Amino acid sequence: MAHLLIVEDENSINDLIAMNLTLVGHTCEQVYGGQHALCYMKENRYDLIIMDIMLPEVDGFTLISSVPKNTPVIFLTAMGNLTDRVKGLQLGADDYIVKPFETIELLARIEAVLRRTNRSMQLFALDDTVVNLDSRVVTINGSEVDLTLREFELLEILIKNKNIALSREKLLKLAWNYEYSGETRTVDVHIQKLRKKLNWEHRIKTVYKLGYRLEVDS
Incomplete structure (x- = not known):
C-alpha cells in the first residue's frame, strides 16, 4: 500500500490516524510539529501527507510550500470556515477535511487521493x-x-x-x-x-x- 506522513500536534489524533492507516495496510511516520515535518520531508519520500494547519513552529499553510513536488497533501484541521478551506486548496492541497471527522470518511478520502495520483496499490x-x-x-x-x-x-x-x-x-x-x-x-x-x-x-x-x-x- 502507500507510505504516509502524519503531521499533527495532538497526540491522540495523530495516534488514531496512524492506527487506522496501519489496520488497512498502509505504513506511516508521525511528527508533531512543522519543523520536524520539514526534516522528514527532506530525508524521506511519501505517497501522501496528512497535515494539520495549526502547528507549532511552522504552520500548515507555510509548510505546504516545502512539500516535494507531486506529493499529495490532505489538510486535516479544525479551521473550517470557507476562507480557510479555499486558501488551503489554492495553496495546493488535494483535499481539506474539517475536525471532528469520521475515521471511515478519512480513509475513503485518502484512498480517493491515492487513486487520483496513481499511488494506491492495485x-x-x-x-x-x-x-x-x-x-x-x-x-x-x-x-x-x-x-x-x-x-x-x-x-x-x-x-x-x-x-x-x-x-x-x-x-x-x-x-x-x-x-x-x-x-x-x-x-x-x-x-x-x-x-x-x-x-x-x-x-x-x-x-x-x-x-x-x-x-x-x-
Whole structure:
C-alpha cells in the first residue's frame, strides 16, 4: 500500500490516524510539529501527507510550500470556515477535511487521493486469492473467479477497510450508495456468496450485532 506522513500536534489524533492507516495496510511516520515535518520531508519520500494547519513552529499553510513536488497533501484541521478551506486548496492541497471527522470518511478520502495520483496499490493478495482492483479480476491459485458487479463492489470495500468492523448500513452505503433498510438481507446474502466463492469463511468475520470485518494478518 502507500507510505504516509502524519503531521499533527495532538497526540491522540495523530495516534488514531496512524492506527487506522496501519489496520488497512498502509505504513506511516508521525511528527508533531512543522519543523520536524520539514526534516522528514527532506530525508524521506511519501505517497501522501496528512497535515494539520495549526502547528507549532511552522504552520500548515507555510509548510505546504516545502512539500516535494507531486506529493499529495490532505489538510486535516479544525479551521473550517470557507476562507480557510479555499486558501488551503489554492495553496495546493488535494483535499481539506474539517475536525471532528469520521475515521471511515478519512480513509475513503485518502484512498480517493491515492487513486487520483496513481499511488494506491492495485493488487491485493490474501491466502491463495489475488484481487486486481483496476481490472476487477479475482483469481484463486491462478484460476479466475466469477463475481457479480455487486459482489466485487462489496469485496472492494472490505479490502479497503480490512481489519475494520463495518456495519451493514455502512457497507450498503459505501458499496452501493443507498440507505439500509432493516428488512433487507442484501449484505448478508452477498457476504455468504463471497465467503463461499473465495474460501474466506475464516477471513470475513461476523461482528456480533453490527456487521462484518475482513480479517487480515498484520
